[in-house]
Amino acid sequence: MNHPGLLEGNPHDRRLIERVHPTDWVQPEPRGRYNLVVIGAGTGGLVAAAGAAGLGAKVALIERNLMGGDCLNYGCVPSKALLASARRVRTGSQRNDGPPPDFQSVMNRLRSIRADISAHDSADRFRGLGVDVYLGHARFLDGRHVDVDGRTLGFRKAVIASGARPAAPEIPGLREAGFLTSETVFGLTRLPARLAVIGGGPIGCELAQAFQSLGSQVTLIHNKSHLLDREDAEAAAVVQQALIGQGIDLVLNADVQVAAVRDGARCLTIRANDGIRDVCADELLVAAGRRPAIEDMGLEQAGVAADERRGILVDDHFRTTCSSIYAVGDCCMPFKFTHAADFAARAVIQNALFGGRKKQSRLTIPWCTYTDPELAHVGLQPREAEARGIHVDTYRRDFKDVDRAVTEDIVDGFVKIHVERGKDRILGATIVGPRAGDLISEVSVAMAAGMGLGRLAQVIHPYPTFAEAIRQCGDQYNRTRLTPAVSRLFRLWLKLTR
């Protein structure tokens, strides 16, 4: 079935394709052995290539699709641009009924922002950094050689950064009915009046909210009992409540049984708590997780082990089962985030080229779901800590009690900070509220510095800010230190010195 609402020709923006696959592009000729061959020009690959080249390494970078990878083309960049437009529409329309949002201009803005940022990731820029950029298909010949469309490149070390792509659930009729994923949704040129989103994880929630704000009637279908089920349950509930409040139709505990086209609409038959129901929409968007993109790369020839779900198997130093080949990013890491790939790539430069021993397990990786309100997390969840035998005390501050939030009519959301019981060691934190993604880094810095919550309480914050909520968790912690014995001593002293 064709997709009349998609940009002609397909998911990608012509400007982008021309930018990264210039018609006059000339493949470089391999010049002897490379210190580092990087496969994939998404965040992980770009950081590895630029970093290694900057240190003087001879580097080849191979990309078969679009420079910039998922983050630039299908992920963070277009989705945040869309969310920003959607937020404007939403906050504007709370005030008065303006004209309906112009979807075409929203999407044009998104593509223009993407094109602007793409310059930073372009083949030309990387060639300027001294990197040999090959636009083509990489296949390992062995643990020292890779083929790119007929050319053979020799390397001392290689890094696979081939990324991931949307997983398609096994729903009978779905492929025939036709569906969008994060790779194609940003190519839409017409706003679907009705949109059904399959998957209530971060991507599903963000896009559901954006399209609902822009004027679609969205049905969000999730197979668990609540959205964002990997997050703190109370924080996820705040986001879920916000989506419901916006008018999104939520179907939880949903088992999508079959998809079909009926009267020009795409219909899903779903078994949920309340029995069987049909959901019909103009477009289906599948956001049901992502799978490592590792096929047809000659992994077997190089002795690189992988499995379909986890992707390329790496040790704690990002090394694959072939000692000359490393992997970073979505193709091998459980944390499929741009910033995780970025820092993994920095570690791999040290490990692969300079004998470093940087460990994946030492990276403290935060994350954020960019719904409104945002939901951000860093470190351990209490259940993870308890599983390691660490007892947890949680300190919580609700934004409804934070003066700045009150002046901005924010009544939902909170900061929770988890501390190892008996020791003032911050284990992790969850924040749900406006700009939680920015606020979380203050906690990350405290954790990296080994600063406890008691000491954090003494760091003066400007009044009135949202960040005060973090410091106020510290005040709560300090109050717990006033034990009955200490309190008796103070009272005695104050009586004696009255």
Next chain:
Amino acid sequence: MNHPGLLEGNPHDRRLIERVHPTDWVQPEPRGRYNLVVIGAGTGGLVAAAGAAGLGAKVALIERNLMGGDCLNYGCVPSKALLASARRVRTGSQRNDGPPPDFQSVMNRLRSIRADISAHDSADRFRGLGVDVYLGHARFLDGRHVDVDGRTLGFRKAVIASGARPAAPEIPGLREAGFLTSETVFGLTRLPARLAVIGGGPIGCELAQAFQSLGSQVTLIHNKSHLLDREDAEAAAVVQQALIGQGIDLVLNADVQVAAVRDGARCLTIRANDGIRDVCADELLVAAGRRPAIEDMGLEQAGVAADERRGILVDDHFRTTCSSIYAVGDCCMPFKFTHAADFAARAVIQNALFGGRKKQSRLTIPWCTYTDPELAHVGLQPREAEARGIHVDTYRRDFKDVDRAVTEDIVDGFVKIHVERGKDRILGATIVGPRAGDLISEVSVAMAAGMGLGRLAQVIHPYPTFAEAIRQCGDQYNRTRLTPAVSRLFRLWLKLTR
């Protein structure tokens, strides 16, 4: 001249006055000597009283005007509520032409928020904490006694937290023409069509922007060559440009020579760079600094030295020239901020009641001007560091290069972090951009923890966030560590291991 636009009777909100001066209020009877008598129920006094009482001290709190002080009644709380409304109007109206903002409802919202937050500062709440609350006028009799409208209270220690109030510049005719200050402006019931603001400091800039957004034509008059002249000049310029872009009429290097009422308007005659000009408006708002409120308190009787400009003189431990009396907050500190008074009061509890030695000079006090964009600062400015003989390197990241800002169309603003040259010690930072006041606390935490910029670069931040700009300053710092010698060594190694 009367002020028809003001809430009947005066600046204050009736609900507030009734809340804090209940008609059935019964003054407590003094019960022997107090550990601590606190004069003034603004932030400094409330924190001192609540904190001391919480530790078991016998505490009296004396307030002659409104519980909550400037912050709650005339400062942060109403101004941030007004700014939040103004921002909504501004961002909404960029999209389409809605109905004109309803000033009445904006001001009602502000008063309602103020009343909500006031519960936290109310006399009843403090009575519940075990504090003897006296609503009346405090005058010291000596260094051990204070009189409250005829009652004599004995104390071991006292804290003066009497605050500050708007300074009125010496302009002939100004008093007769009638003017608003931050104490009266929130009592307005009608939006002035034309508003002239005297003073381009934080309060002047915030209120000028708010009223311009709400529909007034604002003229902002400042006696220096640029607004916010105590701040980083480039950061102040970003705010200044935003205000001009909004249509505010700016008069710089202005010397206001005389004020007069002419044809029903309040007119100022101003000498500026371009000669003499007249500015006429419906209301004048004076925001030309604040002066300590220290008159008629019996300071001489207690031997407490003070001067009109600096206020009560205190040593580094917040002790006045009378050894039993301390002072905190706007009545004695150069940093007239709620959060500064808060932390000074915490220090004074320790110093006054428990022989602590907490020093004012050790407090790292950040601040923020809540314009759009916000301008926040912490630590030293380069000129201050250089004056102390410390050489400074500054690392800067512009938001136009930060992906999240790009997706939100933010093209102005930046993060600047100042580091001691040759040592990785963060001295201070300035941030101008959206929610800068929240972002600055990440830097404050790093400073308090002694974390350098090189290490901050290794703290993973979620992508894409504004806070990444802080980490990216760290990347720049780390690049400076790749000296030519180190670089040659790396290149040699990479050549040998190719």
